[in-house]
Amino acid sequence: MDFRRLKAQMDFIVEIDKLKQVLRQTFTIHEDRHENDAEHSWHLAAMAFLLDEHAEYDGLDLLKVMRMVLVHDIVEIDAGDTYCYADWDPEEKAERETRAADRIFAMLPADQAQELRSLWDEFEGHNTPESRFAVALDRLQPLLLNYYTDGKSWSIHGVTRQQVMERIAPIKDASLALWEYARSLVDDAAQRGLL
């Protein structure tokens, strides 16, 4: 039996174990510690299939959304997590992440390397129904974590209500229901002085 293709897939699966080490600025809700990218990606994938009925798009390809959220942060194994409210150079970030994508996805057999690269490019471009819904979940999930930890990472970084509203704006096009929900959390957080 020719194990070369399978070996490449397995080496990739071992490599992406590193996503469990990439810490985010958000805190987990029930334990006082930073969340990592693997946990975040799991949460998004579960949210995708629990919440897809609220997407504004008919015929949404849920399997594609789930693939997308499961791999969207893999580039951060090399490129690190960029905090959304920090000052950063978008060109430098894009270059760093593209270099990471070039190295990591290339570990896979060519057809799968291409598939994952396309998923990641589509997510970053967010101009298809699937990527817009995936991005909406990626904005909603940290809002939930922040809200349910009494704004812990907002308070550490002095984040304002306006910054959060700008950050969650893409949810509106993807899902009016999720947008209304997200806005109600921000309103409540602001009233309680968390923002």
Place this chain on the structure above:
Amino acid sequence: MDFRRLKAQMDFIVEIDKLKQVLRQTFTIHEDRHENDAEHSWHLAAMAFLLDEHAEYDGLDLLKVMRMVLVHDIVEIDAGDTYCYADWDPEEKAERETRAADRIFAMLPADQAQELRSLWDEFEGHNTPESRFAVALDRLQPLLLNYYTDGKSWSIHGVTRQQVMERIAPIKDASLALWEYARSLVDDAAQRGLL
């Protein structure tokens, strides 16, 4: 707008954040610490769509496999992780996990509660193509983690080669290729004295 359905879904999404606290006996490959159930579930979902070509079943419903692996450990939020090589009473474990499923899935709207319960029941029954492939991944992933941490959790618990071979036996029906690969890791681990 009636938020009741969405609120129930969101409360469930917040509840399952606790999966990030449920520690397993396996260690992450690149960091010397126990893996948790959320990370494990993310890893399985990524493996599902990277490795589904190796499944022995035509027309495998990949989306179902991915849903299944994403939720298969949620009952452990209440029931805790049961170490596969420890002595435990299967009836007591089943009772504990069923109680957990009753409580946690019931947080969702009835149709989704039923859907997740079915997915979990199907996974536990492992007699459909999707559940057999999901179980195969659930046996393969900790083998990878053990192999690439030089058998760390095997050594802590004094696990034997025969115990591992019995544990990974269900991989054979689901995928001959994954089975051959898994067996080659066990052979190599045994030769290196890790088992």
